[in-house]
Structures are given as structure tokens and as C-alpha cells.
Amino acid sequence: MTPTNSPYVVLLATGGTIASRTSTNDGGATLAEDTGAAILQTTGQGTVPVEVVDVMRKGSYQLTFADMLSICASIRQALNDPLVLGVVVTHGTDTTEETAYLADLLHRDPRPVVFTGAQRAADHADPDGPDNLRKAIAVAASRDARGHGVLVSFAGKIFPAAGAQKVHTANLQAFDNPDGEPAGAVSDTGSVSMHSVPLRFDPLPVPAPEVEAHRADIVAIYPGADAALLKAALSVGSSGIVLAATGNGNANPVICAAVTDATAAGIVVVTSTRVHAGPVLPVYGNGGGKDLQAAGAIPAGLLKPSQARTLLHLLLTLKMSRPQIEKHFFQRGGLLPHAATYSLPTTPLKG
Ligand code: ASP
Numbered sequence: 001m002t003p004t005n006s007p008y009v010v011l012l013a014t015g016g017t018i019a020s021r022t023s024t025n026d027g028g029a030t031l032a033e034d035t036g037a038a039i040l041q042t043t044g045q046g047t048v049p050v051e052v053v054d055v056m057r058k059g060s061y062q063l064t065f066a067d068m069l070s071i072c073a074s075i076r077q078a079l080n081d082p083l084v085l086g087v088v089v090t091h092g093t094d095t096t097e098e099t100a101y102l103a104d105l106l107h108r109d110p111r112p113v114v115f116t117g118a119q120r121a122a123d124h125a126d127p128d129g130p131d132n133l134r135k136a137i138a139v140a141a142s143r144d145a146r147g148h149g150v151l152v153s154f155a156g157k158i159f160p161a162a163g164a165q166k167v168h169t170a171n172l173q174a175f176d177n178p179d180g181e182p183a184g185a186v187s188d189t190g191s192v193s194m195h196s197v198p199l200r201f202d203p204l205p206v207p208a209p210e211v212e213a214h215r216a217d218i219v220a221i222y223p224g225a226d227a228a229l230l231k232a233a234l235s236v237g238s239s240g241i242v243l244a245a246t247g248n249g250n251a252n253p254v255i256c257a258a259v260t261d262a263t264a265a266g267i268v269v270v271t272s273t274r275v276h277a278g279p280v281l282p283v284y285g286n287g288g289g290k291d292l293q294a295a296g297a298i299p300a301g302l303l304k305p306s307q308a309r310t311l312l313h314l315l316l317t318l319k320m321s322r323p324q325i326e327k328h329f330f331q332r333g334g335l336l337p338h339a340a341t342y343s344l345p346t347t348p349l350k351g
Contacts, residue, residue, distance in 0.1 A: 007085045008049035009140045010078035011036055011133075014071055014099075015058040016092030018118035018129035030121050032057045032092070039090060042122070042130040047190070048085070048141045053078065060092025060099070060117075065313055068099045069207065072106050076206070079109050086112040086140030090133065093117045093166050093174050096152060100161035101307045104150035105314055108203040112145040115152045115161070119174050128155065128172050131188075138190035148183055148198040158184040158194070162332070165276065165304060178277035179302045179334070201332060207317045216240035216313040218305045220274070221251045227258035240268045240312040243297065244305040245289070249273050249280035252287035256295045263296025268316065268325055272300040272308040279333070298326050301333015 013019065013036030023031045036052035055074045056067065071089065078087045091099055100115040107113060116136035118129030136153040139145050150161040154175045163177040184194035217233040219241055233241055241262065245251050249271040251259075259269050271280050271292050280299040282289040293299060300308040311332060315325045 005083070006049060007083050007141075008051055009085050009137050010087045011040055011050050011052045011137070012055050012071065012074050012078065012087060012089045013039060013052060013057070014055050014060070014089060014091050016060050016090060016094075016117045017121050018090050018116070018133065019057060020059070020121045021123035022121070032059055034122050036090065039122070039129065039133060042127070043134040043137070044130075046134065046137060048137060050088075050137060058092070060095040063092075063095055063099065065317075066213075068102050068310075071099055072103045072206070075103055075107075075113055079111060079113075084111065086114065086142075086145065088133070088136045088140045089113065089115045090129075090136075091115050091117050093119065093154075095306075096175070097161075097164050097166060097306050098310045100150050100152050100164060101310050102314060104161035105204045105311065106206055107150050110146045112140050112142065112148065113150045114140045114145070114158075115150065116154055117174075119170060119172050135186040135190065139184075139186050139192050142192040144192050144194045145184070147200075148194060149200055151183060153186060156186055156188075157182045158186060158192075160196075160198070162199075162307065163302065163334070165306070167276070179279075204314060204328075205318060207314070211317055214239055214313060214316040216242065216309055216316060218242045218244055218309050221245045221255060225252065226254050230255065230258050230262065234262060234265075234267060238267065240270070240309075240316050242270045242272050242300070242305050242309045242312060243292070244274040245271050245280070245292070246274060248275075248278065248283060249289035249292065249299060250284050250287065251289075251292055253291070254287070256287050256291045259292060259295040259297050268312065268322060269295075269297040270300050270308050270312055270329060271297040272303060272305045274305070276304070278302075298329050299333065300329055303329070303333050 015032035019032045019034040114136045116132045152159045152164045155173045167176040183196045282293040
């Protein structure tokens with residue numbers, strides 16, 4: 001159904017498995033090929049008009065930070081029309097947690113933005129994309145989903161972007177928030193129930209298009225890790241490093257010494273954890289998290305490496321000072337939920 005002058009949902013298609021099929025050339029690899037219109041057609045006749053915009057057609061493992069910012073710009077552009085009820089973004093599941101979180105950090109509108117995708121390709125005998133998309137459209141059109149920021153809707157569950165993680169490579173229930181509850185659910189008939197109180201922070205400014213490119217990298221910590229990877233990242237111009245540290249955020253004395261040097265040189269180092277749930281807690285000495293903090297590393301709280309890196313990349317791009325970066329990780333790391341001070345815009349809701 002295409003929009004007339006009645007309220008409608010915008011579908012921004014970016015690629016991913018939901019748009020993919022087995023290629024006849026290229027060695028039979030699965031490639032993102034379908035247009036947004038083709039994806040929408042698989043959902044059948046819906047009850048709400050949908051306008052399709054093809055933003056890009058890529059596997060999400062190919063995306064750059066610039067691509068992610070361009071998806072966010074398309075979201076803002078879609079929301080310029082007051083007749084738009086909400087926006088659905090079809091996206092590869094591999095990096096949905098990064099793009100959806102970036103979009104959430106920049107989102108300043110009560111209308112829902114809903115990311116979805118698929119685990120099975122469009123040419124699978126029993127694809128999950130059509131059902132996921134049908135449900136995401138229902139969430140985007142729902143008044144109940146307003147004010148919850150950017151959401152990930154997948155296999156009937158709805159998650160806030162912050163904290164959403166891809167938790168399985170193949171299961172249809174691909175997403176979870178291991179540190180929290182889903183924000184809601186959407187039924188097979190498209191009925192949406194939201195059951196959490198949204199925790200919102202003030203949106204961050206949108207980086208200017210001509211802004212200087214920054215580089216932020218994730219460095220893995222493991223038994224016997226030395227500083228070679230961290231130094232390699234710095235040698236190619238990283239201005240921010242997220243440590244995927246062990247346990248509640250630990251490394252070793254060699255890494256701590258490298259963090260001291262990096263911090264002294266103005267590099268921002270953040271400690272996250274390679275564990276899928278739970279906060280970073282600066283507790284241990286002998287190269288553990290307490291020493292990392294003393295060396296200058298900022299604890300990421302509950303933010304896992306993918307989203308900690310996304311936040312750090314954005315803050316560096318915005319040229320935030322180190323104290324400002326610390327403040328954002330402290331608040332958005334989720335250890336202080338009462339620090340949330342966001343209040344929704346008071347502009348009238350249409351539709
Ligand atoms: N497996 C991924 C997907 O679900 C591939 C990608 O992220 O594009 O789309």
C-alpha cells in the first residue's frame with residue numbers, strides 16, 4: 001500500500017539477510033540483492049500505508065561509520081514529514097546493535113524507529129523476514145511504542161536499542177538484552193504491548209557532514225595478551241580504544257602500562273568486557289580493572305564492546321572533551337539509571 005495523504009510508515013531498506021539470496025555467480029555466496037519494495041511485497045497486504053526508501057543494499061558486516069551516519073540521516077529525513085507515524089529500518093543483524101544504538105543516541109523525536117531483519121535469507125523455504133517486517137511495521141505505527149526511542153523488533157520481541165545484542169548466529173530469536181528485559185512484544189496479529197518505562201537521555205548532536213574522520217578500535221584482551229594490538233591501533237591513528245577486557249573488566253600489567261602511556265598522549269581508552277552480561281566493575285589489582293581505571297581507562301558500565309565503541313566513536317567525532325566522554329559513559333553505561341534526565345519534546349503527535 002503506498003501513502004496518500006494519510007498517516008504512513010517509512011521503510012528504509014539497507015540490505016542484510018532479509019534482502020539476500022543465493023547468488024548464481026560469486027561462488028553461490030549469499031548476497032544482499034532485494035529492493036525495499038520486493039521485501040515489503042513479501043509481507044502481503046498490510047493495514048497501514050508504507051513508503052519505501054532504498055538507502056543502500058549491503059550486508060551489515062560491510063558497513064562503515066559513515067554508512068551508519070547516513071542511515072541515521074535518512075531516519076531524520078523521513079521524520080521530517082508530520083504524517084509519518086514511525087520508521088522501520090531493515091538491516092543486517094550482524095551490526096544492528098551498532099546502527100540502532102547510534103540512531104538512538106541521535107534520536108530526538110517521540111515517534112518510533114524500529115530496526116528489524118532476518119536470520120534466513122529471502123530465498124529460504126521458510127524465511128523469517130516477512131513476519132519480522134510485518135511486525136516491525138506494526139510497532140512503528142503503534143502509539144504505544146512512542147517515546148521509547150529506537151527499538152529492535154525481532155521474532156515478536158521488542159528491545160530498546162541500548163543494550164540490544166545479537167545473541168545467536170542462527171536461531172530465529174537472534175536478539176536479547178542480557179542486562180535487561182525486552183521493552184515489549186508484538187503479536188502475530190500486530191498487536192503491540194510495551195511493558196517497560198523508557199529510560200531516555202538527551203540526544204547527542206548530529207555530527208556535521210564535513211567533520212574530520214576519527215578512528216576508534218576494539219582491542220581484545222586474553223590470557224597472555226601484550227600491548228601489540230593496542231599499539232598497532234594507535235599507530236594507524238586511533239584516537240579511542242575500547243578494551244574487550246576479561247571478566248568484570250580486567251587485563252594485565254603490560255596492558256595497564258600501555259593504557260597509562262596512551263592516556264598521557266590524549267587517547268581515550270574505555271574498559272568494556274568480553275562477557276555478554278553484567279557491568280564493568282573496577283575491582284582487581286595486578287593489572288585488573290582497578291589498575292586499568294588508575295591508568296586512565298574509563299569503565300563502560302553495562303555497554304558491551306560494540307555499543308561502547310559506537311558511543312566512543314560518536315563522542316570523538318563530536319570533539320567532546322575527556323570529562324564529557326567520562327560523563328556520557330558514566331550515565332549511558334547504565335549504572336546510574338536515575339541520572340536519566342530526558343524529557344520528551346512537547347510537539348503535538350500526529351496520526
Ligand atoms: N547475517 C547478517 C544478516 O542477518 C548479515 C548482515 O548482517 O548483513 O543480515
